[in-house]
Amino acid sequence: MSTEDILEVERRYLNQGISEEAALGGVAFTHGRGSLLFDAEGKQYLDMSAGIFTQSTGHGHPHVTSSMHRQLDRLWNVHDFPTDARAALCEKLTQHFPEHLQTFAFFTTGAEAIEAAIRAVFGAVSPQRQRLAALRYGFHGKTMGARMLVHWDVGTTSFSGNSVLGYPGYCYRCPLGRTYPSCEMQCAQLVNKHISNKKNIAALFFEPIQGAAGVIVPPLEYWPMIQEECRKSGVLLVADEIVTGGGRTGEFLACSLFNVQPDIVAAAKGLSSGFPFSMLAGRKSLLNEGEFAQGGAASSTFGGNPLSMTAARATLEVLESEHLLDRVKRLGGRLREGLLALKADFPFLGDARGVGLLYALEFVTTPQGKEPDAAKARFFFRRCMELGVKTCVGGHIIRIGPPFTVSEQELEQALGVFGQVLKQMHDQKV
Numbered sequence: 001m002s003t004e005d006i007l008e009v010e011r012r013y014l015n016q017g018i019s020e021e022a023a024l025g026g027v028a029f030t031h032g033r034g035s036l037l038f039d040a041e042g043k044q045y046l047d048m049s050a051g052i053f054t055q056s057t058g059h060g061h062p063h064v065t066s067s068m069h070r071q072l073d074r075l076w077n078v079h080d081f082p083t084d085a086r087a088a089l090c091e092k093l094t095q096h097f098p099e100h101l102q103t104f105a106f107f108t109t110g111a112e113a114i115e116a117a118i119r120a121v122f123g124a125v126s127p128q129r130q131r132l133a134a135l136r137y138g139f140h141g142k143t144m145g146a147r148m149l150v151h152w153d154v155g156t157t158s159f160s161g162n163s164v165l166g167y168p169g170y171c172y173r174c175p176l177g178r179t180y181p182s183c184e185m186q187c188a189q190l191v192n193k194h195i196s197n198k199k200n201i202a203a204l205f206f207e208p209i210q211g212a213a214g215v216i217v218p219p220l221e222y223w224p225m226i227q228e229e230c231r232k233s234g235v236l237l238v239a240d241e242i243v244t245g246g247g248r249t250g251e252f253l254a255c256s257l258f259n260v261q262p263d264i265v266a267a268a269k270g271l272s273s274g275f276p277f278s279m280l281a282g283r284k285s286l287l288n289e290g291e292f293a294q295g296g297a298a299s300s301t302f303g304g305n306p307l308s309m310t311a312a313r314a315t316l317e318v319l320e321s322e323h324l325l326d327r328v329k330r331l332g333g334r335l336r337e338g339l340l341a342l343k344a345d346f347p348f349l350g351d352a353r354g355v356g357l358l359y360a361l362e363f364v365t366t367p368q369g370k371e372p373d374a375a376k377a378r379f380f381f382r383r384c385m386e387l388g389v390k391t392c393v394g395g396h397i398i399r400i401g402p403p404f405t406v407s408e409q410e411l412e413q414a415l416g417v418f419g420q421v422l423k424q425m426h427d428q429k430v
């Protein structure tokens with residue numbers, strides 16, 4: 001089928017609530033290898049968003065492929081009966097998660113893991129604690145429980161009625177109109193005020209670095225301040241590391257960057273090289289005692305299936321054998337340098353921020369006004385696609401997160417294309 005044929009069939013039959021980049025892209029992919037994707041006509045694209053931050057080992061990594069082939073020949077689904085594939089993954093995960101987070105539960109999507117974490121939390125705390133806390137601009141998925149944790153939503157109305165929502169450490173657009181560091185972290189202070197005043201909060205759900213909102217990296221003291229208050233007030237910390245977990249920031253968990261020890265971590269995307277997989281890692285007292293350890297509380301039809309277990313184990317093996325965390329740190333340094341240089345050259349690039357191999361560009365009409373400019377972001381995304389580089393667009397924000405296996409040369413090529421497109425935008429006053 002040609003690209004035109006594929007697009008035509010999908011336009012006719014497929015629900016059109018697809019992501020902004022899929023809708024804008026005008027491309028249909030047929031295969032991928034490493035950091036490269038190919039469309040139906042054989043045109044090549046550098047995948048600078050790694051699927052959707054899923055392809056940490058790139059597309060079709062040989063070790064993941066051969067491990068999956070072997071598992072395909074053996075066993076696909078036995079509901080949640082014990083399997084050698086799941087036991088092997090548990091053992092592998094103990095080498096990567098901190099000592100206090102060594103009880104695991106497996107699911108298939110990020111939202112499903114968040115729902116499970118909500119069940120685990122409410123199963124463990126006293127019945128007086130009926131509320132959850134989260135942060136403004138956070139994103140935790142599209143199921144009802146996950147939507148209780150956000151005050152904006154993707155394509156549907158939010159459902160944050162009973163939740164307590166605090167301010168993130170979003171310095172470029174401080175929600176309190178303050179400037180760091182003279183603000184003395186008023187955002188964290190206000191989160192703490194909520195947490196200490198309201199006596200009925202069970203847990204704070206948080207992305208250590210907010211992904212969908214535009215890779216919002218708070219100042220280093222933000223999370224330790226909030227952690228201290230949560231501990232004092234008996235509020236559990238549930239880290240949503242669905243984007244960041246598995247090494248994208250150069251640490252296995254982004255919480256380590258902030259020296260924060262969550263009680264439960266949800267992880268997914270990059271941990272299984274693109275196969276449907278999500279998980280919770282938590283304290284034994286939360287995940288293996290009480291209600292969440294009752295019969296069936298954590299089981300689901302596809303959760304823990306041997307193929308996903310194998311994909312995750314093989315991904316972790318590649319992470320280890322190719323020393324990918326070191327690589328993320330090293331290449332992340334170059335990505336940072338390149339993007340900051342572009343920001344300095346083009347004032348309509350209001351901010352370029354991130355850590356490791358997870359970055360965002362914020363497009364604005366003027367640097368002073370900081371008014372979000374979604375048209376510029378869309379132009380940038382489309383033009384990069386035409387020039388063979390795929391990124392991720394949402395509103396006025398472009399996110400960049402290549403596979404950890406991306407080569408230096410590929411990274412330079414992508415930075416070159418970004419520079420070329422920004423110059424065109426500057427010259428043509430886009």
Ligand SMILES: Cc1ncc(COP(=O)(O)O)c(C=O)c1O
Nearest residue numbers: 109110111139140141211242243
């Ligand atoms: C931080 C975060 N949490 C949860 C989710 C939901 O994951 P899923 O789309 O697999 O349900 C996402 C998805 O992008 C996410 O970025």
